[in-house]
Structures are given as C-alpha cells and as structure tokens.
Amino acid sequence: MSPKTLDYFLELNPIEKAQKNSKHFENDIPMSAINNQLSFKAEVPVLNNYYFKNKDVFIRKHNRFAPYPTHTHTFLEMNYMLQGECVEIVDGETLQLKTGDLLLLDVGCKHSLGQLSENDILVNIMFRDQDISINMLNDLRRNQSVFYEFLLNRTIKKENQRKFMIFQNRNGNEVQDTLNHLIDEYIQSKEFANTIIKSYLSILLTQLIRNYNVKTKDTSQSQRLILKILKDITKNYQHISLEALAVKYNYNKNYLSNLFKKEVGKTFSETLTQERLIHARTMVTSTMIPISDIIEEIGITNKNFFYKKYKEIYHTTPGEDRTQADKDSISANL
Structure with missing residues (x-):
C-alpha cells in the first residue's frame, strides 16, 4: 500500500475527533442510507444501496475510538484489518481480527465492532453483486475437487449456514497484495478507477477461494x-x-x-x-x-x-x- 493511502487512513477525520473526545459512538450514517422497513423487521439498522450511486464498490475507513453498534446491510461487505486488531461480533459469534485478516460478510449478516485504538486501522470494502454470496464462494471452492467438498461438508452445517467467512493472513500473500492495490486505486481516484477496482475485486474473490484453508475437526x-x-x-x-x-x-x-x-x-x-x-x-x-x-x-x-x-x-x-x-x-x- 502506498504511504499516501496509509497516511490518509491514519489521519483523524471529524467523526473520529469527536469520538476521541466523547468516547461515545457518533452516528455517521445519513437517514437516506437506512431502509426503515427492513430495519423494523431486523430490529437493527439496515443499510441500503445509498453508497453505490455512481460506483460499484465503496471503500471507507472504520471510525476509531468508540464501539460501533449492531447493524446489517443489503449488500456484501469485507472488513480488512490493515493494521492492529479489533473484536467483532458477527451473528452472535465473537471474532478477533488481526493485521492482514479479512472478514467477508454476506447480505443480512448482523455485526457490531468493538472500540479501535489510534493504531488500529480497519477498512470497510462494500460491494453489490447479485451473483456473489457466501454460498457461491463455498460452491466455487468445492468445485476444485471432491476432496475439498468433503472437508467443507464436515466444517459447514448446511442447515445453519454461516453468513460470513474469515480469511486469516498472518504472513502476507497475493490476497493482501490485491487488497492493497484495490484500496490504493480507490483512495487515489485515478482515471478509470471504477473499472480497475471492479477487476481487482473479481481477482480478489477468486484468490480468496484459492487461498481459503479449510480446517477440519478431529478425524477418526x-x-x-x-x-x-x-x-x-x-x-x-x-x-x-x-x-x-x-x-x-x-x-x-x-x-x-x-x-x-x-x-x-x-x-x-x-x-x-x-x-x-x-x-x-x-x-x-x-x-x-x-x-x-x-x-x-x-x-x-x-x-x-x-x-x-x-x-x-x-x-x-x-x-x-x-x-x-x-x-x-x-x-x-x-
């Protein structure tokens, strides 16, 4: 990632300055971004497609210095731990993200985040694609071989399918490189950025499947x-x-x-x-x-x-x- 992009994320924005002083969550979501009808049914705020007016992918830094309340959305989201660590509660399960980890959240997945410190940088990558879902990614991974299908069937309960995937990346690899290129392209807003970002997103999703390590339970x-x-x-x-x-x-x-x-x-x-x-x-x-x-x-x-x-x-x-x-x-x- 370029130093310019990293400096952009480290710099405090107005919301962060307010949260740093108050230690309380400052709402950064406009009312037009909330689907009131779905929010009533889900009992938490449901974000709509407000962020995609002129683009296919929306990227922003997660604001630091205060916990973020439970919410969900009608699009897919990746939470990329650029540096530091954070605690996130996803569909009732507590997860800890560390530097290089990526959390993929499916449509309708409820989640909240703990407070980030000044050196904790979490990047939200939001995108729409009706052909992409957690199930699709599972199917794509399974299609590599019957061996992986067997492993996944032992790991994922189909009757209670998770709406998220976590990709741990401790040592750096092609996934992290693609993420950094994608984020750089977005933040620097160069000519043809949207087209390039969409291409990077397709590459990223395929690389995630290729690098997704399936952990199995104890075997007999x-x-x-x-x-x-x-x-x-x-x-x-x-x-x-x-x-x-x-x-x-x-x-x-x-x-x-x-x-x-x-x-x-x-x-x-x-x-x-x-x-x-x-x-x-x-x-x-x-x-x-x-x-x-x-x-x-x-x-x-x-x-x-x-x-x-x-x-x-x-x-x-x-x-x-x-x-x-x-x-x-x-x-x-x-």
Whole structure:
C-alpha cells in the first residue's frame, strides 16, 4: 500500500475527533442510507444501496475510538484489518481480527465492532453483486475437487449456514497484495478507477477461494482413510478404481465401498464421476479441445453417460457452456 493511502487512513477525520473526545459512538450514517422497513423487521439498522450511486464498490475507513453498534446491510461487505486488531461480533459469534485478516460478510449478516485504538486501522470494502454470496464462494471452492467438498461438508452445517467467512493472513500473500492495490486505486481516484477496482475485486474473490484453508475437526481412523482415498481420486481420477484402492490399503473391496458411502454420503462411483466432470467442465470452458477428446481424457468411455451426468450436475450441456465461455471471452476483450 502506498504511504499516501496509509497516511490518509491514519489521519483523524471529524467523526473520529469527536469520538476521541466523547468516547461515545457518533452516528455517521445519513437517514437516506437506512431502509426503515427492513430495519423494523431486523430490529437493527439496515443499510441500503445509498453508497453505490455512481460506483460499484465503496471503500471507507472504520471510525476509531468508540464501539460501533449492531447493524446489517443489503449488500456484501469485507472488513480488512490493515493494521492492529479489533473484536467483532458477527451473528452472535465473537471474532478477533488481526493485521492482514479479512472478514467477508454476506447480505443480512448482523455485526457490531468493538472500540479501535489510534493504531488500529480497519477498512470497510462494500460491494453489490447479485451473483456473489457466501454460498457461491463455498460452491466455487468445492468445485476444485471432491476432496475439498468433503472437508467443507464436515466444517459447514448446511442447515445453519454461516453468513460470513474469515480469511486469516498472518504472513502476507497475493490476497493482501490485491487488497492493497484495490484500496490504493480507490483512495487515489485515478482515471478509470471504477473499472480497475471492479477487476481487482473479481481477482480478489477468486484468490480468496484459492487461498481459503479449510480446517477440519478431529478425524477418526476411518475418516483418515477416506481422506487418503479422496486425495487419490483427485490426483488419479482418469484411471483410478475401487479395486486398486482396496489392494493399496489392504481392505476388502465391499467393506471399503460401504465405508466410503458411509463417510462421504455418496458411492465411490458417484464421487469419481463428479471429480471427472469437474475437470471436464474446466476443459470445456477454457480450451477448444473437442468434447469427444475431453470425454476420453477424463477417463469416461460412455459418451451418453457423460452427457447425462454433465446435465445432472451443471444443469447445462458442454456445448452451451462452451458457447457461453466464448461470449464471455469476447466481451472481456471489447
């Protein structure tokens, strides 16, 4: 991040000066930014799209020296701990953000913040996109492999899905670099800044998925075995078989099949097909390799079976996906 941007965040604004003297929260939200009808239902202030009049992304410093009361919003928000630390209560759960951490809040996620000191800089990045949500990010992460799907299913309770994600960044990486570039671009307001900021936001979301470390609960011996098998499927999906895995791990094939179904929730065959289709779709949308060659490449011998399963999982056909990918590529180059 540029020294100019950092100086901007460190400088006290009028609200901060008032809060530093009073030690009490000074309202910085105009009435036109509050949806009164939704606020009545949510029992807390609900911020609307007031901040996006002429831009797709709105960035501001979180005011220091006083706690911030519980509120929610109709857009997505990232809280980036640029330096220092803070305590945030999100949907009733207490979180502590430290330097480099990023908290992603979904639409409707209630949260409040503790008091920040002079050296604590928290940056709010707010954006609208009806196609982006916590569920979408989970789906994108899961689509990397069946291995990650298994980990996430053990971590996230679908019946009580979290409306937030926290990305811990202790040592710095590409996510932090992109965040700093995005914030610099916004604060310095150069020509074409909005277009560049939107591009950085897309890159940032993809990088978050790539760098999101999934922590699992303690695993049993059978679960550790299944994790090994899922890794095997991810690495050798073209040619792997249950028979070969039974020999590799010295288990009866039928026993291993039943154990796999119990732990994963689907059969070995279903899981292997899903992994193959993940790779097939990547090749369909990012290359011009003929579909027939892709089917052979991923290890499926029955073309009718491939098309049927592709439609079941993605609710589209390979041809439709490739056409859409071509259109997106043309639009991006205009």
